[in-house]
Amino acid sequence: MPPAPLAERLARYLARPGQDSFEELALAAFAEVYESDPVYRELCERHAASPDSVGDWRAIPTTPATGEDRESAAAAPAAWYRDAAERAFQIGCLTALDAPAILQMVPAADPGALDHELAAGFAQRFGGGTSAVDGARIDVVAARSWLAGRQRDHRAALLLASGASLRRLLTALERQDLRFQLAPGSRAVLMGGPDPLSPAGIDDLPVLISERLGLTRAALLVRYTWDGVPTALYGRLDGKGRLESSAVSPWLRVRALEPETGRELAAGASGRLAVLDLTIRGRPFHIATGSAGTVDGSTVRVLP
Secondary structure, three states, X not given: XXXXXXXXXXHHHHHOHHHOOHHHHHHHHHHHHHHHOHHHHHHHHHOOOOOOOOOOXXXXXXXXXXXXXXXXXXXXXXXXXXXXXXXXXXXXXXXXXXXXXXXXXXXXXXXXXXXXXXXXXXXXXXXXXXXXXXXXXXOHHHHHHHHHHHHHHOOOEEEEEEHHHHHHHHHHHHHOOOOOXXXXXXXXXXXXXXXXXXXXXXOOHHHHHHHHHOOOHHHEEEEEOOOOOOOOEEEEEOOOOOEEEOOOOOOEEEEEEOOOOOOEOOOOOOEXXXXXXXXXXXOOOEEEEXXXXXXXXXXXXXXX
């Protein structure tokens, strides 16, 4: 029986990673892009890398994210990418949560329409589709009513928000001197907005969610993306402003490289992060990001 087409194998792997070998899929995808992309093939030839000579996914040449990559990553995702995005959300946000109530608070008018689409899809798929978005604004009254309901029924709550929309809600609660005590396991997930690793990225949000929602800093999750990499990393910001995640999707590999040589660094050493994402199709998928960070076992840290 001939082997299944690569697209079919990748779709199966995204649904059930144990069904295939990551390395075999990465090498097959490399061969496909090498043949179809002459610019990338030329880059590979400069590194003496070809499907015949590369036998380890780590040796697949990296390429920097370009403007074209960013446009591709921001485009409306295909069905299979939506499936991968949902799985990444489950891994990063729903672990140890049993059927949480989900509130969608990412207006389409906020920076990043894709974040709005994804948040609405996640809320519909995993939490009933409740929304507190009124056109381009947050419906604070609806959100307040929803929070009161979760306080009464003691059901774990998941708030999907942009940094701006979450701050609008929390400052409104502060003005009204309202405080809620959400059930254990409740979380707020920043789906978009300013760079969370910038000095003003989350600012006073940890203090506000503690005062107004009864959540600890660890309950504030961030959806972090690199240019040109569709799969998001979900993690927490520590007290030094570093994003830390141990919930890396199985189709993603992250390494810290020495910037000048591209050599992989020892566990915990700081370097430039390279990300290989098997959800990327039709273009190079081993991306040299501009982010500094460390990788130690299954834990990835992205530095400010």
